Amino acid sequence: xxxxxxxxxxxxxxxxxxxxxxxxxxxxxxxxxxxxxxxxxxxxxxxxxxxxxxxxxxxxxxxxxxxxxxxxxxxxxxxxxxxxxxxxxxxxxxxxxxxxxxxxxxxxxxxxxxxxxxxxxxxxxxxxxxxxxxxxxxxxxxxxxxxxxxxxxxxxxxxxxxxxxxxxxxxxxxxxxxxxxxxxxxxxxxxxxxxxxxxxxx
Amino acid sequence: xxxxxxxxxxxxxxxxxxxxxxxxxxxxxxxxxxxxxxxxxxxxxxxxxxxxxxxxxxxxxxxxxxxxxxxxxxxxxxxxxxxxxxxxxxxxxxxxxxxxxxxxxxxxxxxxxxxxxxxxxxxxxxxxxxxxxxxxxxxxxxxxxxxxxxxxxxxxxxxxxxxxxxxxxxxxxxxxxxxxxxxxxxxxxxxxxxxxxxxxxx
Amino acid sequence: xxxxxxxxxxxxxxxxxxxxxxxxxxxxxxxxxxxxxxxxxxxxxxxxxxxxxxxxxxxxxxxxxxxxxxxxxxxxxxxxxxxxxxxxxxxxxxxxxxxxxxxxxxxxxxxxxxxxxxxxxxxxxxxxxxxxxxxxxxxxxxxxxxxxxxxxxxxxxxxxxxxxxxxxxxxxxxxxxxxxxxxxxxxxxxxxxxxxxxxxxx
Amino acid sequence: xxxxxxxxxxxxxxxxxxxxxxxxxxxxxxxxxxxxxxxxxxxxxxxxxxxxxxxxxxxxxxxxxxxxxxxxxxxxxxxxxxxxxxxxxxxxxxxxxxxxxxxxxxxxxxxxxxxxxxxxxxxxxxxxxxxxxxxxxxxxxxxxxxxxxxxxxxxxxxxxxxxxxxxxxxxxxxxxxxxxxxxxxxxxxxxxxxxxxxxxxx
Numbered sequence: 001x002x003x004x005x006x007x008x009x010x011x012x013x014x015x016x017x018x019x020x021x022x023x024x025x026x027x028x029x030x031x032x033x034x035x036x037x038x039x040x041x042x043x044x045x046x047x048x049x050x051x052x053x054x055x056x057x058x059x060x061x062x063x064x065x066x067x068x069x070x071x072x073x074x075x076x077x078x079x080x081x082x083x084x085x086x087x088x089x090x091x092x093x094x095x096x097x098x099x100x101x102x103x104x105x106x107x108x109x110x111x112x113x114x115x116x117x118x119x120x121x122x123x124x125x126x127x128x129x130x131x132x133x134x135x136x137x138x139x140x141x142x143x144x145x146x147x148x149x150x151x152x153x154x155x156x157x158x159x160x161x162x163x164x165x166x167x168x169x170x171x172x173x174x175x176x177x178x179x180x181x182x183x184x185x186x187x188x189x190x191x192x193x194x195x196x197x198x199x200x201x202x
Numbered sequence: 203x204x205x206x207x208x209x210x211x212x213x214x215x216x217x218x219x220x221x222x223x224x225x226x227x228x229x230x231x232x233x234x235x236x237x238x239x240x241x242x243x244x245x246x247x248x249x250x251x252x253x254x255x256x257x258x259x260x261x262x263x264x265x266x267x268x269x270x271x272x273x274x275x276x277x278x279x280x281x282x283x284x285x286x287x288x289x290x291x292x293x294x295x296x297x298x299x300x301x302x303x304x305x306x307x308x309x310x311x312x313x314x315x316x317x318x319x320x321x322x323x324x325x326x327x328x329x330x331x332x333x334x335x336x337x338x339x340x341x342x343x344x345x346x347x348x349x350x351x352x353x354x355x356x357x358x359x360x361x362x363x364x365x366x367x368x369x370x371x372x373x374x375x376x377x378x379x380x381x382x383x384x385x386x387x388x389x390x391x392x393x394x395x396x397x398x399x400x401x402x403x404x
Numbered sequence: 405x406x407x408x409x410x411x412x413x414x415x416x417x418x419x420x421x422x423x424x425x426x427x428x429x430x431x432x433x434x435x436x437x438x439x440x441x442x443x444x445x446x447x448x449x450x451x452x453x454x455x456x457x458x459x460x461x462x463x464x465x466x467x468x469x470x471x472x473x474x475x476x477x478x479x480x481x482x483x484x485x486x487x488x489x490x491x492x493x494x495x496x497x498x499x500x501x502x503x504x505x506x507x508x509x510x511x512x513x514x515x516x517x518x519x520x521x522x523x524x525x526x527x528x529x530x531x532x533x534x535x536x537x538x539x540x541x542x543x544x545x546x547x548x549x550x551x552x553x554x555x556x557x558x559x560x561x562x563x564x565x566x567x568x569x570x571x572x573x574x575x576x577x578x579x580x581x582x583x584x585x586x587x588x589x590x591x592x593x594x595x596x597x598x599x600x601x602x603x604x605x606x
Numbered sequence: 607x608x609x610x611x612x613x614x615x616x617x618x619x620x621x622x623x624x625x626x627x628x629x630x631x632x633x634x635x636x637x638x639x640x641x642x643x644x645x646x647x648x649x650x651x652x653x654x655x656x657x658x659x660x661x662x663x664x665x666x667x668x669x670x671x672x673x674x675x676x677x678x679x680x681x682x683x684x685x686x687x688x689x690x691x692x693x694x695x696x697x698x699x700x701x702x703x704x705x706x707x708x709x710x711x712x713x714x715x716x717x718x719x720x721x722x723x724x725x726x727x728x729x730x731x732x733x734x735x736x737x738x739x740x741x742x743x744x745x746x747x748x749x750x751x752x753x754x755x756x757x758x759x760x761x762x763x764x765x766x767x768x769x770x771x772x773x774x775x776x777x778x779x780x781x782x783x784x785x786x787x788x789x790x791x792x793x794x795x796x797x798x799x800x801x802x803x804x805x806x807x808x
Contacts, residue, residue, distance in 0.1 A: 003235030005384040010234075012380035013226035017219040024215035032212075033205030051401060052264055055257045058481045059371070062254055065482040075681070077462045077477045078469040081604045099705065110604065166379050169261070173375065177368050178214035182207040200485045200514065260683045267684040277479070279664045279679045280671040283806045301503065312806065402687045402716065407639030409788040414638075416784035417630035421623040428619035436616075437609030455805060456668055459661045463775070466658055570783050573665070577779065581772050582618035586611040603657060 016170060023171045026136045034131045036182060038115050039069070042087035046107070048074035049091030050100055052169045057091045060176040066197050067183060074103060084111035092116065093135075093168035095123025104128060117172050135171045218372060225373045228338045236333045238384060240317050241271070244289035248309070250276035251293030252302055254371045259293045262378040268399050269385060276305060286313035294318065295337075295370035297325025306330060319374050337373045420574060427575045430540045438535045440586060442519050443473070446491035450511070452478035453495030454504055456573045461495045464580040470601050471587060478507060488515035496520065497539075497572035499527025508532060521576050539575045622776060629777045632742045640737045642788060644721050645675070648693035652713070654680035655697030656706055658775045663697045666782040672803045673789060680709060690717035698722065699741075699774035701729025710734060723778050741777045 039045060045064055049057035057073065064071035072079040074088075082088070088107045092100050095118040104114055104125050116129040119136060126132050241247060247266055251259040259275065266273035274281040276290075284290070290309045294302050297320040306316055306327050318331040321338060328334050443449060449468055453461040461477065468475035476483040478492075486492070492511045496504050499522040508518055508529050520533040523540060530536050645651060651670055655663040663679065670677035678685040680694075688694070694713045698706050701724040710720055710731050722735040725742060732738050 003231050005238055005388060006229065006231035006234035008384045008387060009238075009377070009380040010226040010229055012383050013229075013376050014223050016376050016379070017223040017226070020222070021216050021219040024212040024219070027208065027212055027215075029205050029208035032208035036207055036211075052261050055261050059254050059257050062481050063368075065484055071482050073481045076480050076482070077466050078475050078480070079603055080469055080601050099708075102705075102708075106604065166265075166382075170372070170376055170379065174215050174218050174372055175211070177218070177372065178211040180368075181214050182210045185210060186207060197484050200510065264683050267686055273684050275683045278682050278684070279668050280677050280682070281805055282671055282803050301506075304503075304506075308806065399686050401685055402712065407635050409642055409792060410633065410635035410638035412788045412791065413642075413781070413784040414630040414633055416787050417633075417780050418627050420780045420783070421627040421630070424626070425620050425623040428616040428623070431612065431616055431619075433609050433612035436612035440611055440615075456665050459665050463658050463661050467772075570669075570786075574776070574780055574783065578619050578622050578776055579615070581622070581776065582615040584772075585618050586614045589614060590611060 016167070019167055020171055020174050023136050023175070027133075027175075031131070031133055032179075035115060035133050036179060036186070038087055038113055038131050039064075039089075039179070039183065040186070042069075042113065043083075043085040044070040044072065044087070046072050046074055046079070046082060046086060046088045046112075047091070048088065048100060048103060050097050052166075053091040053093065053097075053172065056169050056173045056176065057089070059173060060089065060180070063177070063180040067180065067187070068197060082107055082110050082112050086110075087113040087115060089115045089117065090125060090129075091118075091169075091172055092123075092125055093119050093172075095120040095126045097125075101125050117175065119168050133175065135168060135175060218369070221369055222373055222376050225338050225377070229335075229377075233333070233335055234381075237317060237335050238381060238388070240289055240315055240333050241266075241291075241381070241385065242388070244271075244315065245285075245287035246272040246274065246289070248274050248276055248281070248284060248288060248290045248314075249293070250290065250302060250305060252299045254368075255293040255295065255299075255374065258371050258375045258378065259291065261375060262291065262382070265379070265382040269382065269389070270399060284309055284312050284314050288312075289315040289317060291317045291319065292327060292331075293320075293371075293374055294325075294327055295321050295374075297322040297328045299327075303327050319377065321370050335377065337370060337377060420571070423571055424575055424578050427540050427579070431537075431579075435535070435537055436583075439519060439537050440583060440590070442491055442517055442535050443468075443493075443583070443587065444590070446473075446517065447487075447489040448474040448476065448491070450476050450478055450483070450486060450490060450492045450516075451495070452492065452504060452507060454501050456570075457495040457497065457501075457576065460573050460577045460580065461493065463577060464493065464584070467581070467584045471584065471591065472601060486511055486514050486516050490514075491517040491519060493519045493521065494529060494533075495522075495573075495576055496527075496529055497523050497576075499524040499530045501529075505529050521579065523572050537579065539572060539579060622773070625773055626777055626780050629742050629781070633739075633781075637737070637739055638785075641721060641739050642785060642792070644693055644719055644737050645670075645695075645785070645789065646792070648675075648719065649689075649691040650676040650678065650693070652678050652680055652685070652688060652692060652694045652718075653697070654694065654706060654709060656703050658772075659697040659699065659703075659778065662775050662779045662782065663695070665779060666695065666786070669783070669786045673786065673793070674803060688713055688716050688718050692716075693719040693721060695721045695723065696731060696735075697724075697778055698729075698731055699725050699778075701726040701732045703731075707731050723781065725774050739781065741774060741781060 047057040047061040048054065061071040061073050088104065090100055090104050095116065101124045108114055108128055114129045115131045116125050117133045117135060118126060119134065120126060121132050121134050249259040249263040250256065263273040263275050290306065292302055292306050297318065303326045310316055310330055316331045317333045318327050319335045319337060320328060321336065322328060323334050323336050451461040451465040452458065465475040465477050492508065494504055494508050499520065505528045512518055512532055518533045519535045520529050521537045521539060522530060523538065524530060525536050525538050653663040653667040654660065667677040667679050694710065696706055696710050701722065707730045711734065714720055714734055720735045721737045722731050723739045723741060724732060725740065726732060727738050727740050
């Protein structure tokens, strides 16, 4: 019986909560404002990401559709050709994900706008993006911070708190949901409007 | 320019962090222990969920695969027939999602085990599940709690903080990632092992 | 070396060609005309199917999008709520696929139109459909026809030529592509128009 | 009422049948034999393709799973890292699809085997493939053949019979199903075995 590990699960969740909260503090007002502007000015919004970042991208696209915006997921069946005036929102923790970077370059060459959600502004995608939301995940960094200390303590020396980018993905998802809430405020879209667009035949 | 909304985005993220933290506190040790046991004893693990809960389910299945466990997503191309000894993990905030409930009933009739991640234990799926992880999302509830007060303040009276289940999905994702970390501890699976299984041709 | 089986592969392909051709002969003009009318009159077109039939449905939705029509795949990320005036195209060889039948019933209750591509008109879905395209796959039937004879000869007695509905799916795909070509004729949509809508960032 | 177009639908289907049949004739025995050998010798089989070719790839992977083989779709949730001894089957009509070509190059660099289903052997992917199945779609070619004549007649001068690769995709699907049938013969896998692996909770 693994009941003894239940405490670890709770600690891990609280650590994630702390990380989300400190990420919120690190966001720049200008960056967030620009990000919202890009979305509101877009004719159509295309989202993409690889692996779990791709799932976060889809969760965001679904909400944009609920808001009545024209959103598409790159790679899904009925996603049409991108055109000038369309905006792509790419999720890439490293800002270097090869397949995503190439798609971003293509999108830019078509005349599309590019927003990046990442933890590395100075990266292949970051350098060509029109707008970058930096989610400070501290990935691949060893810092002498109290939070990091707890992490090491919790996991022993050698194991990682959040393997392979979990912090980035979760924080990116919370950030995206907060953006959606702000757009609801701005556009005065109410929850009952969203329910009307919510899939009724899934 | 929507810079003035940047503060809202930060507040929303912090509120989500608070919710995750209080959900961690509300978890029962027995429930979490059982959940981990079910996963470790499963021959194969099938995950499913509708809409955004389905995306959280996929994010979990991806991590289980990284851990070297046999995981499948219901509805994807190469998901084989379920058999006795297999376990299904269903994500449903309400515990009533029709399509998911029917799949759960089918899984039980085949002889599979059923784990549910939900905010409603007393629900159609909850009643037939072998193990229920209750994520207290307080959805559809109006409570006179300080956290709720902040929510109402932030959004005015009439708009919802987290439309259509966002709290459940995010908390379920953080819970699932914490479960993965605990399984890594238990099985002594290290991050380098995970990297070896991480998709290299995406 | 399995070179000796190459002949079997060729024979199998030719047999499929024969089946497609005889299916074409068996189509009723009224049925096909109605099917095209339903599509042209639809405000938005939703497609769905389970398993391989679902893949055929997606292939059809992709082409409809190329034609400039508003198509969606049930279950994909950005598929919005269905409304009156929308039409669903369901693919089900048996006409009885449980999950698909329930979605069709939901669609009808919303006020949507229902088109079915099937090999069994007298079936759960067939009975509620507004329009049925019958693809004669002869599935589950043993007939004393020359085509069937070749099949049995080719596979010995005990093995099936086209396991688990392959004939239905392929014929349904060829039928759907032929419908697309006809719609192109009717709407005078030219190939260059299609190329303009073809995904350019996949 | 578009009943008058019903005849066009039938003609189009018959023309597709003719194309499948002539493709079957053009297959080389060595090529088909090698293709089957590659699949039977593979430790695990990964499939991929872009757009509608990707749907054909998925239809093939589903059947391989039914046969009891270890198949995965590149890009789906639980697809693990590729290793030496694994084989990739790529579908690309042109043999040049950028994203697919890059994945193929990665697969080769990992030590994987590469099979290509294409209509252009002399292409970026074709040149690095271990085995190429050439599906003669005559795409982008104008030939003075009787079949082509019928095509032009049917569509008037300016419109294309099968826009954007339809012939390739359908023929590739029929070819793949024929390969599956042959593998069933070779491995003596019977239809009842397949049914046992067929998704029972979709």
